[in-house]
Amino acid sequence: MKIAVIGGVAAGTSAAAKARRTDPDAEIVIFEKGTEISYGGCGLPYYISGLIPDRDQLIAFTGEEFEDKYGVEVRLKHEVREIDSHEKMIYYKNLATGQDGAYQYDKLIIATGASPIKPPFEGFEKENIFVLRSVKDGDRIKAAANRDTTKKAVIIGAGLIGLEMAEAFTEMGLKTTVIELQPQVLPPFSQEMAKLVEKELQEKDVDLVLNDGVAAFKGGDKLEKVVTESGKEIEADLALLSIGVKANSELAKKAGIEIGETGAIKINEKMETNLKDIYAAGDCAESKDLITGKAAWIPLGSTANKQGRTAGENAAGGSYSHSGIIKTGITKIFDLTAARTGLSKEEAEKNGFEVTEVKIKARNHAGYYPGADIINIKGVFANNDGRLLGAEVIGGDGSDKRIDVLVTAIQAEMTAADLFQLDLAYAPPYSSAKDAVAILGMVAEKKL
Amino acid sequence: MKIAVIGGVAAGTSAAAKARRTDPDAEIVIFEKGTEISYGGCGLPYYISGLIPDRDQLIAFTGEEFEDKYGVEVRLKHEVREIDSHEKMIYYKNLATGQDGAYQYDKLIIATGASPIKPPFEGFEKENIFVLRSVKDGDRIKAAANRDTTKKAVIIGAGLIGLEMAEAFTEMGLKTTVIELQPQVLPPFSQEMAKLVEKELQEKDVDLVLNDGVAAFKGGDKLEKVVTESGKEIEADLALLSIGVKANSELAKKAGIEIGETGAIKINEKMETNLKDIYAAGDCAESKDLITGKAAWIPLGSTANKQGRTAGENAAGGSYSHSGIIKTGITKIFDLTAARTGLSKEEAEKNGFEVTEVKIKARNHAGYYPGADIINIKGVFANNDGRLLGAEVIGGDGSDKRIDVLVTAIQAEMTAADLFQLDLAYAPPYSSAKDAVAILGMVAEKKL
Numbered sequence: 001m002k003i004a005v006i007g008g009v010a011a012g013t014s015a016a017a018k019a020r021r022t023d024p025d026a027e028i029v030i031f032e033k034g035t036e037i038s039y040g041g042c043g044l045p046y047y048i049s050g051l052i053p054d055r056d057q058l059i060a061f062t063g064e065e066f067e068d069k070y071g072v073e074v075r076l077k078h079e080v081r082e083i084d085s086h087e088k089m090i091y092y093k094n095l096a097t098g099q100d101g102a103y104q105y106d107k108l109i110i111a112t113g114a115s116p117i118k119p120p121f122e123g124f125e126k127e128n129i130f131v132l133r134s135v136k137d138g139d140r141i142k143a144a145a146n147r148d149t150t151k152k153a154v155i156i157g158a159g160l161i162g163l164e165m166a167e168a169f170t171e172m173g174l175k176t177t178v179i180e181l182q183p184q185v186l187p188p189f190s191q192e193m194a195k196l197v198e199k200e201l202q203e204k205d206v207d208l209v210l211n212d213g214v215a216a217f218k219g220g221d222k223l224e225k226v227v228t229e230s231g232k233e234i235e236a237d238l239a240l241l242s243i244g245v246k247a248n249s250e251l252a253k254k255a256g257i258e259i260g261e262t263g264a265i266k267i268n269e270k271m272e273t274n275l276k277d278i279y280a281a282g283d284c285a286e287s288k289d290l291i292t293g294k295a296a297w298i299p300l301g302s303t304a305n306k307q308g309r310t311a312g313e314n315a316a317g318g319s320y321s322h323s324g325i326i327k328t329g330i331t332k333i334f335d336l337t338a339a340r341t342g343l344s345k346e347e348a349e350k351n352g353f354e355v356t357e358v359k360i361k362a363r364n365h366a367g368y369y370p371g372a373d374i375i376n377i378k379g380v381f382a383n384n385d386g387r388l389l390g391a392e393v394i395g396g397d398g399s400d401k402r403i404d405v406l407v408t409a410i411q412a413e414m415t416a417a418d419l420f421q422l423d424l425a426y427a428p429p430y431s432s433a434k435d436a437v438a439i440l441g442m443v444a445e446k447k448l
Numbered sequence: 449m450k451i452a453v454i455g456g457v458a459a460g461t462s463a464a465a466k467a468r469r470t471d472p473d474a475e476i477v478i479f480e481k482g483t484e485i486s487y488g489g490c491g492l493p494y495y496i497s498g499l500i501p502d503r504d505q506l507i508a509f510t511g512e513e514f515e516d517k518y519g520v521e522v523r524l525k526h527e528v529r530e531i532d533s534h535e536k537m538i539y540y541k542n543l544a545t546g547q548d549g550a551y552q553y554d555k556l557i558i559a560t561g562a563s564p565i566k567p568p569f570e571g572f573e574k575e576n577i578f579v580l581r582s583v584k585d586g587d588r589i590k591a592a593a594n595r596d597t598t599k600k601a602v603i604i605g606a607g608l609i610g611l612e613m614a615e616a617f618t619e620m621g622l623k624t625t626v627i628e629l630q631p632q633v634l635p636p637f638s639q640e641m642a643k644l645v646e647k648e649l650q651e652k653d654v655d656l657v658l659n660d661g662v663a664a665f666k667g668g669d670k671l672e673k674v675v676t677e678s679g680k681e682i683e684a685d686l687a688l689l690s691i692g693v694k695a696n697s698e699l700a701k702k703a704g705i706e707i708g709e710t711g712a713i714k715i716n717e718k719m720e721t722n723l724k725d726i727y728a729a730g731d732c733a734e735s736k737d738l739i740t741g742k743a744a745w746i747p748l749g750s751t752a753n754k755q756g757r758t759a760g761e762n763a764a765g766g767s768y769s770h771s772g773i774i775k776t777g778i779t780k781i782f783d784l785t786a787a788r789t790g791l792s793k794e795e796a797e798k799n800g801f802e803v804t805e806v807k808i809k810a811r812n813h814a815g816y817y818p819g820a821d822i823i824n825i826k827g828v829f830a831n832n833d834g835r836l837l838g839a840e841v842i843g844g845d846g847s848d849k850r851i852d853v854l855v856t857a858i859q860a861e862m863t864a865a866d867l868f869q870l871d872l873a874y875a876p877p878y879s880s881a882k883d884a885v886a887i888l889g890m891v892a893e894k895k896l
Contacts, residue, residue, distance in 0.1 A: 010881060042874075051817075051818060057815075301874060304881070322869065323869050326871045328871045328872065331875055368506055400879070401848060405856050407853075407870060407873065408870055408872075409856055411860075412856065412862060421754075421771050422855060422856055422859055423773045425787050425851045427780065428488065428490050428494060430778055430785070433749040433752070
């Protein structure tokens with residue numbers, strides 16, 4: 001049995017490791033076009049800011065370490081250029097030597113990831129304009145941000161990476177401005193809840209330019225300012241473009257593999273594509289929204305891990321499923337945690353639910369215990385049966401706990417009444433006798 | 449409508465407040481034999497240690513404040529001595545004036561709480577031997593522990609309160625010994641997991657005497673040492689007896705109200721006792737184990753709150769239920785969190801389940817992010833369908849999150865496979881790409 005894996009970050013390495021455990025005898029080869037595998041891309045903002053001091057900490061395994069630990073061959077700087085699903089061949093170029101090569105597989109796992117979206121902005125070729133995806137991107141941004149002459153940073157896009165980098169640059173002493181096309185930061189959140197994040201950013205001296213986009217990057221060889229569509233000119237020694245990513249699905253598409261409406265590779269719960277013996281996993285692949293049953297694409301390390309593990313197991317002859325996601329996301333923004341899951345009111349209504357939104361504010365733990373902080377929760381409940389369909393949690397410590405309880409409740413199809421009945425763990429350092437989740441349930445029951 | 453509430457701590461005040469919201473016109477009277485209502489008893493160890501500097505912080509409302517806020521009459525120092533369910537009368541003594549009185553109710557809520565168990569130990573009358581239940585108990589212990597001559601403390605009983613007080617005394621500079629009759633601390637935990645707590649206590653210089661009980665308290669007027677059944681003599685300037693509590697159910701029993709096997713008042717999901725128009729709630733009342741369906745009695749502020757709210761709603765003419773508990777508990781022991789929920793292996797087997805225990809160790813969040821710590825989880829899974837029946841979590845920050853996710857999963861009757869499918873929130877400060885709960889599910893699936 002020969003298993004080829006294209007891509008060696010989260011999904012690819014999870015797939016290879018799991019395939020090895022499932023089939024100790026298989027030949028398993030990872031083809032990775034870069035020089036790093038298995039790195040924690042989500043940790044890059046903290047590496048850039050210096051909170052994570054050592055670059056190596058981000059890299060779970062070097063290629064060699066992975067080979068040693070799992071008995072998997074790792075071919076770095078190997079770019080796969082073509083898949084022939086009839087002959088079960090992949091054709092690659094060794095970017096180090098320039099030589100072409102081919103590999104015959106029995107099973108193929110595509111884990112090609114995603115890439116930052118880079119529209120053809122005027123002046124985008126200037127120095128000090130970056131995207132953040134790889135460890136090398138992180139190295140470059142860190143070096144530029146730490147230069148003595150770098151005082152001002154502009155971030156384009158107020159999504160998770162944009163805001164995490166706003167914190168990083170601010171911690172590094174750069175005056176930071178975030179430009180966002182939408183009228184709010186964190187577009188997947190409701191506007192009302194996003195305002196709490198905007199307040200936190202402003203308190204931490206981050207400038208926000210909402211409802212505006214980039215028209216051009218100006219300057220000489222080096223960036224000097226960012227000009228917005230509304231005509232604002234923002235001085236900038238450095239700019240980060242973080243307006244989103246797109247699935248790396250071209251290779252698959254060229255091979256006749258079906259691509260979904262999201263632009264990512266269509267797969268079923270077994271991670272199988274439409275072509276026999278070809279699996280896809282991670283940021284290049286779709287998932288299913290467990291509430292609506294529709295295709296969803298939310299590229300995240302946690303999903304990549306689960307999908308990779310599932311693809312690896314199945315490619316090696318096992319049988320495993322990943323049923324889908326509910327689009328959970330979380331981010332730390334200075335002293336706030338912002339998290340969401342499930343459907344927003346608008347999404348729910350678009351999918352035929354009549355819903356009620358319920359917003360509460362509660363303490364993270366007993367008010368008398370030091371460190372008490374406020375947690376804001378918004379829940380979206382179905383009017384007919386009180387079922388919880390979605391939630392947003394923004395607040396201090398313990399916000400991550402509440403979102404994970406609500407994630408579990410949503411996947412269990414719990415109702416407002418069920419939330420009140422949860423026997424959640426109570427002691428003063430951890431919660432209040434009435435936990436925030438119970439309060440949400442109580443208020444929702446009354447309102448429904 | 450006249451609603452009488454006997455007892456004014458967690459359940460009593462929750463009941464009265466909820467009854468007021470449900471019926472704005474009812475006459476509601478709380479009879480409390482002490483001088484404080486609505487205090488956070490669970491916060492007492494932290495008040496004693498000084499972590500909570502101000503006594504008033506523990507008291508959510510004084511009697512007057514509660515009267516003003518809720519329009520509920522609060523009669524402090526009123527001890528109810530008899531309930532006549534036929535005449536719907538309660539008879540009380542005003543402990544301040546010595547006068548007797550009576551009150552006619554339409555609905556009665558019994559929330560008389562629980563009291564520390566005090567066996568007739570030899571020498572128990574000596575000075576500096578305490579139990580901890582009321583704010584006044586807290587005041588007395590705090591004063592004694594802060595005395596210059598107090599250097600050594602002995603705690604009898606290694607349950608939640610005993611260990612929280614071991615931390616408090618140690619933080620106050622007292623050399624502290626904990627004596628426990630069982631061969632382990634925290635008897636509801638498995639011995640294997642309790643060892644982690646024992647290690648933490650020993651590292652923090654708390655002495656443990658397991659498998660041993662108190663024979664006598666020795667000294668003159670003042671306590672000088674505690675003699676154990678095995679003959680150990682432990683010097684002590686102060687002793688705290690925390691071997692458990694018993695429900696204050698005598699008043700109810702005398703009135704013909706049915707008492708369950710646990711010794712607490714038998715109630716249904718509406719908090720109704722066997723006698724018409726009489727409800728019970730909080731530490732004096734039973735609950736139902738949601739997994740076994742059997743009566744369970746785990747006196748806790750969170751359950752008291754829910755039961756009180758339910759009793760108040762129903763007494764005031766509404767309709768609400770509290771379905772039961774799964775015996776969740778949590779405590780902070782120095783730098784560790786120890787939490788449990790659901791059935792232990794032994795309990796599960798006693799109730800006819802064939803089970804498999806699964807133990808894992810995982811990081812609380814991404815290893816490269818500062819503050820990464822270890823979380824140990826033990827899950828008890830049913831062999832036939834993989835259903836999660838119980839869990840213990842002991843570890844660093846984020847242990848409380850995992851227990852609450854597992855609580856929710858147990859109440860939703862989730863299986864090992866379901867745990868892996870949870871779309872829990874992932875970002876480096878909050879979790880690993882493979883969350884501890886997902887790892888538990890994966891390992892359990894493999895083992896089952």
